[in-house]
Amino acid sequence: MAIRILVVDDATFIRDMIKKQLRDKIPGVEIIDAPDGARALAQMKNQSVDLILSDWEMPNMTGAELLSTVRAMPNAEKTPFIMISSRGDRNHIVKAIELGVSDYLSKPFSAEELLKKVFKQLKIAGKNPAQRVSGATTQGIAFASVDVLTGGRAEAVAAAPKPANPFANSSASALLGGKPAVKAVETTKAAKGKAQLRFSNNRTFSCVIREMSLQLMNCLMQRSDDLPGLFDQAVVDIETGDGNNLARVNGYVHSIQAGENRPDTGVVKIVIRFVDNDAEKFETLSKYIAQM
Structure with a gap:
């Protein structure tokens, strides 16, 4: 049976x-x-x-x-x-x-x-x-x-080359703890908040939120050797101004790309699409988005 x-x-x-x-x-x-x-x-x-x-x-x-x-x-x-x-x-x-x-x-x-x-x-x-x-x-x-x-037609994705100096002269990296550059102030003004991204095998990344809706989050994070891949599961812990975390939101990696138009960029742009269908989480996200 x-x-x-x-x-x-x-x-x-x-x-x-x-x-x-x-x-x-x-x-x-x-x-x-x-x-x-x-x-x-x-x-x-x-x-x-x-x-x-x-x-x-x-x-x-x-x-x-x-x-x-x-x-x-x-x-x-x-x-x-x-x-x-x-x-x-x-x-x-x-x-x-x-x-x-x-x-x-x-x-x-x-x-x-x-x-x-x-x-x-x-x-x-x-x-x-x-x-x-x-x-x-x-x-x-x-x-x-x-x-x-x-339908089983996933294409192989080549791993990004490891940069010799991943955070050198990176304007976006100023948001993530790197050395400030000329355009760092402009980029900081565009930042909306901070969050923690959690992936399988205990991988955790801090990120800066650029845009957010009830469907997805667009953010910046530091480049590393163990970056997530497309469609990887993700749990998003959004940080509030008082140091507390909002309700955890489940999602997956919808897109990931270089944070700057250069091969040695130290920052990546990542979009997390949310998958929860929970009214309570939607309400919490709505309040947070309204305050951004």
Whole structure:
């Protein structure tokens, strides 16, 4: 009998990435999905599932509420449940454990992290699916998302050459802690705020926000050897003037390019497109944008 996995997340982009990775690695897997907890429960009324992967922050019914409901269901109380969240702080994880979660996966995550936890929980549940050998895992989950959007026709992208002096004479780098240049004052005036960008494998970058809407954020950050790639998952922590962070926003790398018209630029422009479908986050972003 085929393994059936339920994927729950309000972001279509995240659901598509997860489904692509699972189908690539588990032959014959059956995947059903839902944008929130309420519709996930509706899916479970007429069919049993072997594993649930659910986001925490969702409209209508959160992942925590879904988990509590599932644990109270006689036919699903022991179903492996992996909670996915952009909040990886200790208190959040402890709460998930108290609710009966089987495992916890922090956003942004790599394909390796996802698959490792999925296979671990399936094995505990007595399911030992055959693994399909492919290059999807080593390429990472971002490449799987490219396949979803392009039908598997993703092109290879050459790595940028390492500059001899990445921040020399860079006007934009003044925003990011580099030495000020002639045009630094003009660029600073255009800056709207600051944020932290988090990617898989614990990569974190500080950035200066240039423009922001409810759909995307355009910002500048320092060039480095471990820059993210197109379609990489991202979590954005926007900094407020009082030193606190706004609600975390989930997204992906929509575009990335040189910050200046020169091969040795020390700054890159990056656009993060948001994928959340959460009214509370929209309200928080709206207030922040109005104050920019």
